[in-house]
Amino acid sequence: MSNREKILEVIKLKKYFPITAGVFRRVVGHVKAVDGLNFFIKKGETLGLVGESGCGKTTTGRCIIRLVEPTEGEIKYKMGDQLIDIAQADKNTMKKIWQDLQIIFQDPHSSLDPRLSVRDIIAEPLRVNRIGNRKERTEKAKEYMERVGLNRFQINRYPHAFSGGQRQRIGLARALVLNPRMIVCDEPVSALDVSVQAQILNLFEDLQDEMGLTYLFIAHDLSVIEHISDRVMVMYLGKIVEMAAAENIYQRPHHPYTEALLGSIPMGDTRVQKRTISLPGNVPDPSDPPAGCNLHPRCSYVQDICKKEEPQLKVLKDDEEHFVSCHFADKLDLSSYNELIETG
Amino acid sequence: MDNNTIDDQKSKLLEVKNLKTYFYHEEGIVRAADDISFDVDRGETLGVVGESGCGKSVTSLSLIQLVPQPHGEIVGGEILYYKESGLPPVDVAKLGSHSKEMRNIRGNEIAMIFQEPMTSLNPVYTVGDQIVESILLHQNVRKKQARAKAIEMLNLVGIGSPEQRVDEYPHSLSGGMRQRVMIAMALSCNPNLLIADEPTTALDVTIESQILELMNDLQGKFNMSIIFITHDLDVIGKMADRVIVMYTGKIVEKAKTDDIFYNNKHPYTRGLLNSIPKIGANKRLIPIEGSVPDLKHLPEGCYFVSRCPEAMEICINEEPPEYQIEDSQTAKCWLYEKEKEELM
Secondary structure, three states: OOOOOOEEEEEEEEEEEEEEEOOEEEEEEEEEEEEEEEEEEEEOOOEEEEEOOOOOOHHHHHHHHOOOOOOOOEEEEEEEOOOEEEOOEEEEHHHHHHHHHHEEEEOOOOOOOOOHHHHHHHHHHHOOOOOOOOOHHHHHEEEEEOOOOOHHHHHOOOOHHEEEEEEHHHHHHHOOOOOOOEEEEEEOOOOOOHHHHHHHHHHHHHHHHOOOEEEEEEEEOOHHHHHOOOEEEEOOOOOOEEEHHHHHHHHHHOHHHHHHHHOOOOOOOOOOOOOOOOOOOOOOOHHHHHHOOOOOOOOOOOOHHHHOOOOEEEOOOOEEEEEEOOOEEEEOHHHHHHHHHHHH | OOOOOOOOOOOEEEEEEEEEEEEEEEOOHHHOOOEEEEEEEEEOEEEEEEEOOHHHHHHHHOOOOOOOOOOOEEEEEEEEOOOOOOOEEEEOOOOOOHHHHHHHEOOOOOEEEEOOOOOOOOOOHHHHHHHHHHHHHHHHHHHHHHHHHHHHHHHHHOOOOOHOOOOOOHHHHHHHHHHHHHHHHHHHOOOOOOEOOOOOOOOOOHHHHHHHHHHHHHHHHHHEEEEEEEEOOHHHHHOOOEEEEEOOOEEEEEEEEHHHHHOOHHHHHHHHHHOOOOOOOOOOOOOOOOOOOOOOOOOOOOOHHHOOOOOHHHHHHHOOOEEEEEEOEEEEEHHHHHHHHOOO
C-alpha cells in the first residue's frame, strides 16, 4: 500500500466560519472548524476520519469537494496526469472534478428529493453532464440499481417507498453512476440499524474491490472506522491529532486523545475485562480554543509545555507512516491499552 | 410468568404479563408490543435491545401509561408493580393515564429518561426550576428545601459548581450536561425503577462512557432497578444483568447478559451480534439479509422467517411459541421444538 500514488493531498487546509453580532452583522470572532490540516489519500485506499461531534470532520469532507469554500490552503487532486488545486478551481474545472469525486451523505431521509423518482435521482448526474440520451440514462440507472443491490423494477418508485438502508443504496447508486474514482462518505451508516449497517458496509467493500474506488470515510463510530479503513485519521477541535495505519492506531495509539477515545468504547463482551479510560470534561468551544495543545485541559499526561506551546503533527521515530501531534508522542507509553484489545 | 427462577434473595419489582399495546391506524393495526412478558427484580438492570421499530420504546412507555394518544392503546395484559415486597401489587395497565395513582407513580416511583437531551428539557425554564418542579409535585417539602435538594442532585450527577448551574437555562449546557440534568431530575424523588430509553445514543463516545459510569454508580447509591433500552449491544453488555431481545413487537429471546453473548439461542440475536464490527477481528461482517417487515402487514408464522438463515417449513406457516431453554433463558423459535423432541 505504501508505494501507491497519492490521489489527493491536502495542505494547510483551513475553514473558519465567522461569528457575527449586532445590527451590522459585525464579525466578532471565528469558529475554527478546520484549522490547518495536512494529509493525503492514496489511490484505492480507505482513509477513515474519526472524531467527536464538532471536531470538523464533516467540514473537512465538504471542503474537499468544495461544498463549502475553504478559507485557506490547498487541496491537490490528481486527475489523469494533471494535478488540480480544488481550492482554486473555477466552475468548469469543478464540474469535471465532480464526475470523478463524489459524496454520500449521512441522512438517507433528507438527502434524496422526495419529488423525484429513483430513476430521476440516479440519472440526474448524467443529465446534468449531458451524457447519453434519455433511454440510455434509464438503462444506466437500472444497471447501477442492480449493482448496489436494488431491484431494477423499482425504478419508478419514489424515495418514501424505500427503507433507510435502501435509500442509502440509492444515494450510492447516484454517486457511482458517473464512474468516479473517489467518494467522500460522510457518516453513511450512522443512521442505519446494525443489521442493515453491516449490509451497507459490505457493499462499500465490494464496490471498492470491483471499481477500484478510493474512500474518505467519515464516521464517529470507532468500530466501523476500524473495520472499513486502511488508514485512520483522528481529529479533535479542527486539528489532526493522530494519523496512521488502522491497526497501528488501534493497537499502538500514541496520542492521549486517541487512547481516551478507544478507552471509552463500551465493550459488549461480558468476559473481556476492559479498563475504561475516560476523558473528563467536555469539548471546548471551537471559537475560543485553549492556548497551547487543544487537549491540555482534559489530558491526564499534561505538562507545562502543553499549556504554552502548540504541538505540530510529526512523524514517529519508528514508523514513517504514523503521525502524532503531541509533545510527548515518542515518550508516552500507552501500551497498557494494547493488552485490552488483544484479549478482546 | 411462573417459569422464572424464584430467587429468595431477590424480590420482584415489576412483573409484566402478556402486555399488548396496539396502534390503530386507518391502514391497519400496528401491534407495537404484542404479548410481552418479563419481570424486573429489585436492584437489577434489565437491558432491552432491538432495531428501530421493534417496540422497545412503546413497551417502556406503556409501563408509565404514556402511550401516544389518540392512536395507541394498551389493549391487554397486566403490569404488576410491587411497591413494597410482601404487599399486593398495583396493576399499572388498569390505571388511567391521568389518574391520581398513576401521577403518583410516574416520575416519583418510576422515573424515565429519554434519548434526546436536547428536546426533553424545557428551554424557557432554568434547569433548577425543572428539577424543583418534580420535587414539589411528589414530595411534601417547601420551595427552599426543594431548591437545596436540586443543587444536591446536580452535585451528585457530577455537574461542577451546581449553585450557579441551577439557575442556567438548558441551551447553555452541552449534550452530556443536559443528560446529567435529566438523570438528576429523574432521581430527585428516589425512584424504585428508572427507565432509560437510549440515554446515550445522541452522545459522543467519551461522554457516553461518563454517563454510563454515572448510571452504574448511582444505581448502587439509590438501590434502584433500571430498564435500559438501547439498540447498541456493546452498551447492553456493559450495563445489563439480564437482556430481552425484541423484534417486530415480540420478545424473541430472554437471557442473562453473558448467555446473550456466548450461549445465544435465537437466530436473530446471533445475526445482530454478527453484524457488529469488532475491533481487532478484521473479519467480513455477516449481515442479516433483507429488512424489518412492515408492521401493518406482518407475515403469518414467524416474523423473522424472511431474514432467517435457519428457516424451516414450519416457520412460514406457524408462529413459534416461547421455549424455555434454561431457567433464565427463553427463545421464541421453532429450532427448539426439535431439541425438545430429542430430549424426550
